[in-house]
Amino acid sequence: MAILLGCDSVELEFPTKHIFDDVTLGVNEGDRIGIVGRNGDGKSTLLSVLAGELEPDDGRVTHRRGVTVGLLGQKDALDDNATVHHAVVGDAPEYEWASSPRVRSVLDGLIADVEWEGKVGELSGGQRRRVDLARLLIGDYDVLMLDEPTNHLDIRTINWLAAHLKTRWAAGVGALLVVTHDRWFLDEVCTSMWEVHDGRVDPFEGGYSAYILQRVERDRLAAAAEDRRRNMARKELAWLSRGAQARSTKPKFRVEAARALIADVPPVRNELELKRLAVSRLGKQVIDVIDATAGYSDEETGAFRPVVSDATWLIGAGDRFGLLGENGAGKSTLLQVIQGKLAPVRGRVKIGATVRFGILSQQLDELAPYMDQTIREVLSHYKRLYIVDGKETSPEKLLERLGFTTQQLWSRIGDLSGGQRRRLSLLLTILDEPNVLILDEPGNDLDTDMLAIVEDLLDGWPGTLILVTHDRYLMERVTDSQYAIIDGRLRHVAGGVDEYLRLVAAAHDGTEGAARAGRTAAAAASAAESSGAGPQPSGLSNAERQRLRREVSSLERKMESRRAKLEELEAALTQIDPTDYTALVAKQAEIDAERAEIDELETAWLEASEQLEG
Structure with a gap:
């Protein structure tokens, strides 16, 4: 080869x-x-x-x-x-x-x-x-x-x-x-x-x-060798312990050999193992989403734009659900509905009285207030002792089991790597002792070994788990059932990720065919133009008409994206403390700038459409 x-x-x-x-x-x-x-x-x-x-x-x-x-x-x-x-x-x-x-x-x-x-x-x-x-x-x-x-x-x-x-x-x-x-x-x-x-x-x-199988086998062989060594060490220790007088008569090389056997015995506890923590008691009623339609209203026209329509999702105690969907499909909107942060325009959402949410966001917004603090300072806001598998332990010890060293506990949050921040945020979320855990891309920035540790942690999670991730292995590893948002509709995918991929591929066939036809037409138009093909009856050449169609399509997508961003800004405005005038003014300025951008895009769209129709 x-x-x-x-x-x-x-x-x-x-x-x-x-x-x-x-x-x-x-x-x-x-x-x-x-x-x-x-x-x-x-x-x-x-x-x-x-x-x-x-x-x-x-x-x-x-x-x-x-x-x-x-x-x-x-x-x-x-x-x-x-x-x-x-x-x-x-x-x-x-x-x-x-x-x-x-x-x-x-x-x-x-x-x-x-x-x-x-x-x-x-x-x-x-x-x-x-x-x-x-x-x-x-x-x-x-x-x-x-x-x-x-x-x-x-x-x-x-x-x-x-x-x-x-x-x-x-x-x-x-x-x-x-x-x-x-x-x-x-x-x-x-x-x-x-x-x-x-x-x-x-x-x-x-x-x-x-x-992984080979690593396990390698570790098994190493463990067997370690067991043999410890057996030898016990025999040698017994031999060494038969009285001071007898020990003085033993050959020096045997004493040195026995000490060498026990000099580098590794610690028996796996420092990266994190077992089950307690959670708040969860009653029979958890979350019922029934025929819910949610979305946002256009500020200019007042027209309602649904993101998720007629969604029904009954979430019970101990359920482990994965939520699938392409970027922009509406997963974040549905999660807001589940948490009660966004009221549906139709249908209803019932959240149990004992539900206590723990949220790990993709952007790690939970850590934003602590960027100038050290890890120890952040941990000081939590209880000093937690019960893990019936034993008391401190947050610092738990964090060490997730791969942090004692020295790193003095690091500023702002100086941590992406993977370190995600591990810290995950632990802080769990230390709040929630009973419904919502995780948005928890595997980002983590290596495969640390992902396995996080999976072990989630395996022992006794509450309700809702997971959003593009990591197929993680999704199939820690959830029992998957739901997907496709074309604004929530549906259960009994066949898991494979069924979801088949459904999405079918939905995309038309879109990709149109895009393929558009690029082929562009190439044909370019060739026709270079060969001297004359203008169309409207006064536009094939290439010009194709360019205008692409421009109109592009402007429509940009307007859609800008409107979605405007809706997010307006939703964020409602979350600001009404007495915080500085934050309100800054957020309103962002909203005004976004509206101005949408106005410019709409004007450009109208001009391009008129040229195309003329």
Whole structure:
């Protein structure tokens, strides 16, 4: 099997940490490698070294002559002022990319809903990630290196990406290296794994599940060896304890051997284990959502725009539900209805008298007031002792079990990494002793080992759990049943994520077909214009009419997005303390600016529509 690239005896050290120590690796034709490890152990750095973007302190990196490497970083280098068109295909003639089946497949799979001539700087985080992915995937590379490619992607897009990577090359051709915390994705696309830890890279055969099995077996063998050593240590200790006089006559080498056996006995307790905490008592009545329709009213026209219609969801004590839906489908709106923060315009919501919510938001808004405080200062707001499995323990000890060191307890919240903030916020949510736990993307920024710890914690959660996540593995691991919002309707998906994907794929067939037809028409119009095709009876050429249609469609989407943002701002205004005049004035200024932007978009839309109809 031909080698494409590799490294030999690579060493790398940063000012505060030793990253790699004598690492030797090879990437062969046909390899599909998943890279896992704790945050900060060097996974992204390994990709940069192998791609040739970072020079090691010692050792060498070699590429076979002519090998092309495509690298997707966690942050893109897209130009905010460039159009999506230029960011993806550059200056390539339209007939070249429009005639390529692979390019069309990538565009339809990733950015069918993104305005082709829109500006990159106006895209959301998820749209921008998909544009960057499309830019990379339309290229013809021998090796693809992807760093957290599933970040900001919904389950449908993650499913498409996995299918694309599995069929991108023929068997035994090309190579893929992917760093991700999405374990379903690793299992789906990878045939081998690299574990980065303690300056080393250990290879494993098979996908993520096979890697975990091998790790368990490795740990089992290590535990068996440790048991044998402890048995020997007990015998030696018994031998050493037979009286001071007898001990003085024992051979010196036996005494030294016995002491060596017990010198490095590891602690018997797993410091990362966090067992069940108490929750507030939960009565029989929890949450009943019955025929509820919720949404927002247009400020200008007063027209009501439903986001979720006729939703019925009966949530009982101990239920473990997952909520699925694409970005913007209405999951956040439904969660607000469930919490009683948003009243439905039709139907009703009944929340039990004993319900006590614990909320972990995607943006970690719960930590915002504490950014200038240390972890210890934040923990001082909570009880000093909690009961965990019948034993008293402190919040500091619980946090240490979630991977924090004693020294880190003195760190400011604002200085913590994303993963550390999420772990801290999750623990603080649980320390409030809620009985209904609502988690919005709890797995963001966590490595696979820490995700497993969080899953163990949620496995022992005795209350009601509602989970929103694009991590399919996490969803299927900790929930018993899934619901989905599709086209504004809440429905139970008895077949789980697979059934949801089938339903969403069917709903998207029409949309993607229209987008595909639009791009094909654009290419045809461009060709007709270049060949001298005359204007239409309305006075517009094919290319001009196509441009106006795209502009009208783009303006409609922008107005829809702006109106949704305006509704969010207006909802936030109602939550502000009426006596806080500074906050009220600032929020009203944001609302006025948003309305002005909508007015400008509506004027542009009207002008473009009139040109198209004229």
